[in-house]
Amino acid sequence: MLKRKSLMRSAAIAGIALVAGLAVGDGAMAANEKLKIGVLGVMSGPAASWGLVNRYCAEARANMINEAGGFEIGGKKYDIEIVSIDDRNDPKLAVSGAERLVYEDGIRYIIGPNIDTTAAAIVPVIEKGGAMNIPYAFSKDLYSPPRSHSILGMIASYQAGPVIYKYLQEKEGVKSVAFVARNESDSLNQREEGVAAAEALGLDVLASKDTYEAGTTDFFPVMSRLVGLKPDLIVLSGVAPSDAPLMLKTARELGFQGLMSTETAQDAKILSEVAGDAANGFISVGGASTPEIRSEFMETFSKRYEEVAGEWNDEAGTKVYALEILLNTIKTAGPEAIEDVSKFKAQMDAFKMTNPFLKDGRDLHFVGAGFFDQKRQISVPMVVNVFKDGEFETLFVGSVD
Amino acid sequence: MEQVIINGIYSGMQYALIALGLTLIFALMGVLNFAHGQMYVLGGFVTYYVYGVMGLPFVVGLAATAATLALVGVFFEFVIFRRVLKLSVREESTMLVAAGGALFLESLVLIIFGEKHRGVPSVISGVWKVGDAYMPYGRLLVVAMSALLIGGFILFMQYTRQGRALRALAQDREAAQIQGVNVDNYSMLGFAIGATLAGLAGGLLVSISGVNSGLGTWISIKAFIMVMIGGAGVVPGAIIGGFILGMLESVGYTVLPGGETYLVIFVALIAFLAIRPQGLMGKPWG
Structure with a gap:
């Protein structure tokens, strides 16, 4: 009995010591x-x-x-x-x-x-x-x-858009542009800003009202009209990363040979998986991604x-x-x-x-x-990228200032 | 103009396939399956994983999708809807359960497959140009496979013992039971087929449109529009509804590019349902 009592006391002391030790240790390594x-x-x-x-x-x-x-x-x-x-x-x-x-x-x-x-x-x-x-x-x-x-x-679309359009106007000889936006406020606002910027640069705006609904999976009806207008550049205003590759792929399948761009950030893997080679030449805005x-x-x-x-x-x-x-x-x-x-x-x-x-x-x-x-x-x-063979390449780096 | 018609036929074929499963489940059990779009999404991701990530043949991806979604359908019917239908006669109970199922599946897919939009390479590359119209071979393949699936489904429902039992169940549940149809088993089979059709639509279209975890709600909304046009619970009605919606979209985006297309579709749908609430092929008594 005594032995058992002693054992219990020893255990209690050991327990107290352990708790105390933990407390001391905790204090020594106090969490921030x-x-x-x-x-x-x-x-x-x-x-x-x-x-x-x-x-x-x-x-x-x-x-x-x-x-x-x-x-x-x-x-x-x-x-x-x-x-x-x-x-x-x-x-x-x-x-x-x-x-x-x-x-x-x-x-x-x-x-x-x-x-x-x-x-x-x-x-x-x-x-x-x-x-x-x-x-x-x-x-x-x-x-x-x-x-x-x-x-x-x-970077806002109204900051990147004019820079991209001007670059394409000067370097690629773009003269006409068609805009398409998702039918929701942010994309529509970005489209309005983009149209104003394109007009200010003297570009011929062939389409400024085209939209598609959120959740669209088949872009043939939407892109058929735009491609039929034969613009030099199609701008995907405020496009979500899930929609961009489908629109690129559809435009190429419809025989579009011109340029396509957006002012929002995109993901190279999604573009590569869904659009494949159809995404080559697509211009978007990045941050610090490119090698x-x-x-x-x-x-x-x-x-x-x-x-x-x-x-x-x-x-x-x-x-x-x-x-x-x-x-x-x-x-x-x-x-x-x-x-x-x-x-x-x-x-x-x-x-x-x-x-x-x-x-x-x-x-x-x-x-x-x-x-x-x-x-x-x-x-x-303001890192302007072009997609090529599965990766983004930096076209130029600008700044808001 | 040729392109507009081809776009309408293509969209209509895929929409018809999407709507079939929804109308089947409604016909058999009176359940508005709000999780139908999420089942489409899950099917897309299974095909993506098997075909796109594991590199197995596309048909293996579709087979895996069919098997997975059949199991999901069995789970939904056996574990959830059967019990709710026995405990409650209120229609809103199953609707709430279906909405919960949709959120559950959407969250599950987001956790497992992530937030990114996913896609796979086209099964066939190249474009067939006829006159002024462009028809990518990959889309033609999807149209052909959708037609095969729809045809196979109609033949199954028309000429097999199981199909006849399912139709009997859809027409009159109690009479079918009296005639010896095992209502529980056939409800489970019907739910499994409905979920499989949704999954196969997602699996077929992942090679064209890709898939992401948040797509389900829009797929369900479009499926409901088609079913309402054609008549809830009527298989030919769902197919006709799909083609009508596909053609309306195609013409609408050409004539009304400024975002009015779906406004016009919804207004027309409200006016149509006010005149014919049972849809084109539905019966006023259900």
């Missing part, structure tokens, strides 16, 4: 405080890749930061926690998602949403809740005074992205910048900016860092004053 960043966007349905790429980019970069010991702000290390919400491209869900992120999770910095309607819907939540967000929507109203809480996360321009850091990032998402997506080349510039601007503004976005905003005009994703070491900063009367856009490089 968490800095939560929200990702709000479409992560299911036909446009799922737009929001999921935002999420995967943020998660991949956060994993890299956390494994390196955290992100230092004001001499203190923070682990980055990504909180993601799928808004299904529905303004109601976007508002409830933003409310959850801002009011329940206390998040002040959100990446997303992806389209004009959802981005506009959450503006009151963002402003009232004292938060900042980085939408991937192109409406100028979001970024122009009196609005000040949203930062455009990529000619990406840095070693970007190579490392893309491997980490593959671990998170399962495979690389070229859309990530335009979306890799959001978390990087958010964290580094907070760092420059100081720890108060974690809760007080006015400190963040005060840094935006002067902030700059070296772009870690590109070889040329150009600056990453905030731009857009020429379009929005204030710096409310990330200086994502």
